[in-house]
Amino acid sequence: MAKERKKSGKREPGSGKAKQSAKRSSGTRRPGADAPDGPGGFGTDDRPAVVVTVDVVVLALLDGALSVLLVERERAPHPGQWALPGTVVGPGEQLVPAATRAVAARTGVSVAPGRLEQLATFADPDRDPRTRVVTVAFVAVVERADPPAGGAVASGRWWPVEEAMAKKGRRLAFDHGVIVGRGVERLRVDLEQSDLGLGLIQEPFTLGDLRRAYEAVWGAPLEPANFRRKILTTPGFVEPTGGLRTVTTGRPAELYGRGIGVRLHPPLVRPR
Amino acid sequence: MAKERKKSGKREPGSGKAKQSAKRSSGTRRPGADAPDGPGGFGTDDRPAVVVTVDVVVLALLDGALSVLLVERERAPHPGQWALPGTVVGPGEQLVPAATRAVAARTGVSVAPGRLEQLATFADPDRDPRTRVVTVAFVAVVERADPPAGGAVASGRWWPVEEAMAKKGRRLAFDHGVIVGRGVERLRVDLEQSDLGLGLIQEPFTLGDLRRAYEAVWGAPLEPANFRRKILTTPGFVEPTGGLRTVTTGRPAELYGRGIGVRLHPPLVRPR
DNA sequence: AAAATAGTGTCTGTAAGACATTATCTA
DNA sequence: TAGATAATGTCTTACAGACACTATTTT
Numbered sequence: 001m002a003k004e005r006k007k008s009g010k011r012e013p014g015s016g017k018a019k020q021s022a023k024r025s026s027g028t029r030r031p032g033a034d035a036p037d038g039p040g041g042f043g044t045d046d047r048p049a050v051v052v053t054v055d056v057v058v059l060a061l062l063d064g065a066l067s068v069l070l071v072e073r074e075r076a077p078h079p080g081q082w083a084l085p086g087t088v089v090g091p092g093e094q095l096v097p098a099a100t101r102a103v104a105a106r107t108g109v110s111v112a113p114g115r116l117e118q119l120a121t122f123a124d125p126d127r128d129p130r131t132r133v134v135t136v137a138f139v140a141v142v143e144r145a146d147p148p149a150g151g152a153v154a155s156g157r158w159w160p161v162e163e164a165m166a167k168k169g170r171r172l173a174f175d176h177g178v179i180v181g182r183g184v185e186r187l188r189v190d191l192e193q194s195d196l197g198l199g200l201i202q203e204p205f206t207l208g209d210l211r212r213a214y215e216a217v218w219g220a221p222l223e224p225a226n227f228r229r230k231i232l233t234t235p236g237f238v239e240p241t242g243g244l245r246t247v248t249t250g251r252p253a254e255l256y257g258r259g260i261g262v263r264l265h266p267p268l269v270r271p272r
Numbered sequence: 273m274a275k276e277r278k279k280s281g282k283r284e285p286g287s288g289k290a291k292q293s294a295k296r297s298s299g300t301r302r303p304g305a306d307a308p309d310g311p312g313g314f315g316t317d318d319r320p321a322v323v324v325t326v327d328v329v330v331l332a333l334l335d336g337a338l339s340v341l342l343v344e345r346e347r348a349p350h351p352g353q354w355a356l357p358g359t360v361v362g363p364g365e366q367l368v369p370a371a372t373r374a375v376a377a378r379t380g381v382s383v384a385p386g387r388l389e390q391l392a393t394f395a396d397p398d399r400d401p402r403t404r405v406v407t408v409a410f411v412a413v414v415e416r417a418d419p420p421a422g423g424a425v426a427s428g429r430w431w432p433v434e435e436a437m438a439k440k441g442r443r444l445a446f447d448h449g450v451i452v453g454r455g456v457e458r459l460r461v462d463l464e465q466s467d468l469g470l471g472l473i474q475e476p477f478t479l480g481d482l483r484r485a486y487e488a489v490w491g492a493p494l495e496p497a498n499f500r501r502k503i504l505t506t507p508g509f510v511e512p513t514g515g516l517r518t519v520t521t522g523r524p525a526e527l528y529g530r531g532i533g534v535r536l537h538p539p540l541v542r543p544r
Numbered sequence: 545a546a547a548a549t550a551g552t553g554t555c556t557g558t559a560a561g562a563c564a565t566t567a568t569c570t571a
Numbered sequence: 572t573a574g575a576t577a578a579t580g581t582c583t584t585a586c587a588g589a590c591a592c593t594a595t596t597t598t
Contacts, residue, residue, distance in 0.1 A: 049363065050324050052395070052406050091321070091404060092397045121393045121408045123324070125364045132363060134324050134406070136393045208577075226560065228578075233559090250576025251568040265544065266559075272537065480550075498587065500551075505586095522549025523595035538586075 053135040054099040055086035055176065057119065057183030058109060060158065061200050062145035066187075066216045067158040068180055069145075070172070071106050074155075077129050078173035082164070084180070085156065086135065099138045107156030109146060115199045116140040117190075119183055127175045139183040141199040184217075191217055192267040195237050198258045204241050206253035207231060220271045227268075236262045325407040326371040327358035327448065329391065329455030330381060332430065333472050334417035338488045339430040340452055341417075342444070343378050346427075349401050350445035354431065356452070358407065371410045379428030381418060387471045388412040391451070391458055399447045411455040413471040456489075463489055464539040467509050470530045476513050478525035479503060492543045499540075508534045 058069035070082040087102035089095060096116060103111050119137040127133060145158045161184055164172065171177055190196040191214055198205075200213045211227045231237050238256040246252040330341035342354040359374035361367060368388060375383050391409040399405060417430045433456055436444065443449055462468040463486055470477075472485045483499045503509050510528040518524040 050322065050361075052322050052324065089322075089395070089406075094397065095393070095395045118392055120390055121367070123361070123367045123408070125366065134361075134408075136395070136406075206577085223561070223563085224577080225563080225579080230560080246569060247576085249570045249574070251578075253577055266538070266541070269538070269560080478550085495588065495590085496550080497552080497590080502587080518596065519549085521547070521597045523551075525550055541587080 050132045050134055052089045053086050053133055054089055054095055054102055054138060055084040055135050055179060056099045056103050056111070056116070056138045056140055057084060057180055058103055058107075058111065058140045058142060059161070059183065059187055059200075060142045060145035061213060061216055062158045062160065064212060064216055065160040065162070066184070067145055067160050068164050068183075069103070069107055069109060069156055070159050070164065071155045072157070073173050081170060081173040082157075082159065082176075083173035084137075084176045089136075095136055096138075099136075099140075103140070109142060109156065111140045111142060112199075115142065115196070117186075119179070119186055122175055122179060124175065135179075137179045137183065139186050141187065141196060143199060143202045187217055188270065192270055193264050195259065195262050195264075198238075203257045204243060204245075204255035205257075206245055206255060207238075208253055210238075210256075214268075214270075218270045222271070230268050234262055234264060236260045322404045322406055324361045325358050325405055326361055326367055326374055326410060327356040327407050327451060328371045328375050328383070328388070328410045328412055329356060329452055330375055330379075330383065330412045330414060331433070331455065331459055331472075332414045332417035333485060333488055334430045334432065336484060336488055337432045337434070338456070339417055339432050340436050340455075341375070341379055341381060341428055342431050342436065343427045344429070345445050353442060353445040354429075354436070354448075355445035356409075356448045357428065361408075367408055368410075371408075371412075375412070381414060381428065383412045383414060384471075387414065387468070389458075389462075391455055394447055394451060396447065407451075409451045409455065411458050413459065413468060415471060415474045459489055460542065464542055465536050467531065467534050467536075470510075475529045476515060476517075476527035477529075478517055478527060479510075480525055482510075482528075486540075486542075490542045494543070502540050506534055506536065508532045 060067055060069070069085060071085050073079055073081050073083050085103045085106040087098060087105070089098045095118070096113070099116060100111050100113075103109050116138055117140075119139045121134060121136045123134040125132060127135075161180065164180060165177060172180065187196070197210065197213050197217070200217070201209050207228050208224070210231065211222055211224060214227070215222055236259040238259050241255045241257055243255040244252040245255055332339055332341070341357060343357050345351055345353050345355050357375045357378040359370060359377070361370045367390070368385070371388060372383050372385075375381050388410055389412075391411045393406060393408045395404075395406040397404060399407075433452065436452060437449060444452065459468070469482065469485050469489070472489070473481050479500050480496070482503065483494055483496060486499070487494055508531040510531050513527045513529055515527040516524040517527055
């Protein structure tokens with residue numbers, strides 16, 4: 001039914017390490033030089049065969065542990081392995097909507113616009129054995145590690161980051177292990193410099209809730225008094241609700257909601 | 273000459289805001305849902321027509337002013353306007369080599385590997401009127417704003433950032449004005465947190481040279497004594513050579529070389 | 545000598561680290 | 572009451588901002 005592209009539609013076998021000089025003599029388009037975009041713009045023949053995708057590192061706290069949302073692959077490549085939710089970017093589609101759509105479609109989890117940020121683009125020629133796939137990775141935080149919805153999207157599962165990264169033998173599909181690592185590191189930095197950590201907990205929350213979220217992300221204990229001082233003396237970080245919450249034992253904690261949003265200067269530094 | 277693809281090769285007019293629901297019924301591939309990559313992987317028919325490019329924001333000091341390296345476009349779109357040096361990413365080519373190659377080929381400027389970092393990916397469906405172009409932007413610093421080489425690469429020119437961004441009427445081509453802005457902001461942050469600023473000056477240098485580089489990037493004067501203290505008390509930032517330099521008037525300044533490299537904790541904060 | 549630039553010393557204010565003390569709940 | 576968690580207070584340390592002062596050159 002569909003017509004095959006005549007040129008440059010096939011992936012070159014063994015194009016692995018992508019020696020640039022070798023590429024240039026490889027029969028496909030000689031990249032760049034001083035013909036910026038070809039005589040008539042991007043001619044169809046000049047388009048290298050490439051697929052652009054988005055992949056999302058969705059992070060949340062599951063039983064107090066920082067966890068990442070993964071989907072199990074059913075088909076090759078890497079059948080049976082776990083991968084980030086992602087999708088091919090549709091024609092005319094923006095990246096952020098594509099990322100949001102991918103997460104929702106594959107896992108049923110909905111990501112709020114302000115809690116999604118571009119992480120980096122991964123484009124190793126060998127990262128997908130089928131064809132050249134350039135993926136724009138995103139990081140997102142959600143406030144509840146919802147159990148995977150049933151039915152059509154049942155393949156999603158939350159994995160503690162520790163476990164996802166350290167699976168011996170069963171690594172994540174493609175280069176998704178690397179991407180998860182980068183995503184977690186990005187979140188760690190974001191927590192230092194913004195109030196993005198609020199996206200990991202539900203309102204209303206106590207300062208203990210917030211501190212435990214930070215501790216989970218950073219993997220280090222924080223001094224409660226100093227943490228409290230930093231949060232409360234930063235205007236716009238949190239707003240007291242006036243309410244109290246008693247959990248089990250101990251003095252009831254004051255409840256707060258998210259503030260109007262802040263950038264931290266100086267940052268809330270993590271323990272080194 | 274070139275055979276046009278039958279499907280999804282044309283950009284849909286008015287697809288600007290990329291309404292997702294509209295896209296799905298657009299006759300091209302319905303993105304994602306629960307068919308991750310099609311029955312046989314990425315079929316040729318399933319590939320949206322997309323070109324992946326790299327564009328590089330090369331920054332340097334030209335007569336003490338932070339400047340960006342631009343090339344003049346000769347053909348449509350945006351003929352006569354200035355643009356970032358960039359190129360289509362070749363098949364099997366890595367992004368960093370592609371970025372380095374693009375700068376060298378179009379301007380004759382060579383960028384050191386450690387002075388090039390990925391900035392972000394820009395993928396607005398309308399950013400190029402010809403076809404869907406997803407570009408991975410990089411920032412680089414070079415230590416000398418070399419005059420544009422002659423001959424084949426004569427189209428490169430250094431523009432003071434101030435001037436490049438504020439051209440009234442003659443804006444930069446595509447979304448390159450936005451990309452330059454993001455690149456400059458990234459450099460400003462990098463200067464706070466790393467020794468990347470050393471990449472803007474030549475060895476050997478004085479602390480005055482280094483301070484003036486920071487002042488140029490941040491657009492604000494720094495207290496010389498405090499700047500000096502921060503640099504010298506950070507192990508590994510600079511190494512004294514023992515030499516002195518007398519420029520015009522004043523006490524001769526001690527000369528330094530780059531240290532072994534550092535991340536700054538706490539950062540060298542810029543004036544707010 | 546005057547002007548200019550480099551380098552040193554020091555006082556002060558801000559904010560984080562450490563930790564003791566008080567408050568208020570449940571078992 | 573003991574134990575647990577939350578909240579407050581305070582002493583100390585680290586470090587940046589501000590700025591006075593000294594050093595060494597050219598004109």
